[in-house]
Amino acid sequence: AQSVAQPEDQVNVAEGNPLTVKCTYSVSGNPYLFWYVQYPNRGLQFLLKYITGDNLVKGSYGFEAEFNKSQTSFHLKKPSALVSDSALYFCAVSAYSGAGSYQLTFGKGTKLSVIP
Amino acid sequence: DAGVTQSPTHLIKTRGQQVTLRCSPKSGHDTVSWYQQALGQGPQFIFQYYEEEERQRGNFPDRFSGHQFPNYSSELNVNALLLGDSALYLCASSGGASLADTQYFGPGTRLTVL
Numbered sequence: 001a002q003s004v005a006q007p008e009d010q011v012n013v014a015e016g017n018p019l020t021v022k023c024t025y026s027v028s029g030n031p032y033l034f035w036y037v038q039y040p041n042r043g044l045q046f047l048l049k050y051i052t053g054d055n056l057v058k059g060s061y062g063f064e065a066e067f068n069k070s071q072t073s074f075h076l077k078k079p080s081a082l083v084s085d086s087a088l089y090f091c092a093v094s095a096y097s098g099a100g101s102y103q104l105t106f107g108k109g110t111k112l113s114v115i116p
Numbered sequence: 117d118a119g120v121t122q123s124p125t126h127l128i129k130t131r132g133q134q135v136t137l138r139c140s141p142k143s144g145h146d147t148v149s150w151y152q153q154a155l156g157q158g159p160q161f162i163f164q165y166y167e168e169e170e171r172q173r174g175n176f177p178d179r180f181s182g183h184q185f186p187n188y189s190s191e192l193n194v195n196a197l198l199l200g201d202s203a204l205y206l207c208a209s210s211g212g213a214s215l216a217d218t219q220y221f222g223p224g225t226r227l228t229v230l
Binding site: 044105106 | 120122156157158159160161171172206208214215216218219220221222223224226
């Protein structure tokens with residue numbers, strides 16, 4: 001069975017500092033990897049997706065993520081954090097599960113707090 | 117360009133009742149998926165509809181059922197509500213009928229079961 005781990009429930013970072021939100025995954029086969037952001041009482045907003053190719057994926061709002069196959073990780077990064085980046089971040093993985101279907105699994109989320 | 121819309125925003129029901137949630141997909145999308153997000157958890161996949169048929173289902177009981185209409189909108193029905201069904205229910209649409217395709221989420225319906 002596939003799984004996603006976000007080892008930190010909460011990440012605190014000072015405004016203007018670089019931020020990293022960690023994600024590791026376990027799948028059979030090749031993964032599709034996603035990052036989403038959720039603001040309070042809102043749905044999830046898509047940030048970026050890794051399919052194949054370049055290990056560094058650039059997404060919305062200045063976010064990027066680095067795919068590392070050997071470490072089965074897909075960490076989310078941003079060079080300079082903004083207070084408005086404070087939200088809940090979800091990593092998700094999709095992989096082929098047989099019979100023509102893919103399975104999609106989300107992590108439990110990491111709360112990012114950017115301190116002014 | 118209209119995004120995914122859901123109704124109602126909030127809903128309060130009592131145990132044993134039935135509920136229907138509604139979703140309209142993003143313009144140009146023909147596939148709708150439903151997710152349950154319990155407090156403090158990530159979304160869990162319930163099922164996906166494409167061409168008015170349930171194409172894939174997650175690990176949810178038969179009390180959870182759905183429907184997709186010819187205009188691609190969808191309903192989620194939950195029968196015999198339990199306290200544990202209290203959650204945020206998210207609808208997502210995609211341009212392809214695969215869970216490898218990017219899911220675009222609506223704002224959700226907050227269901228409280230008393």
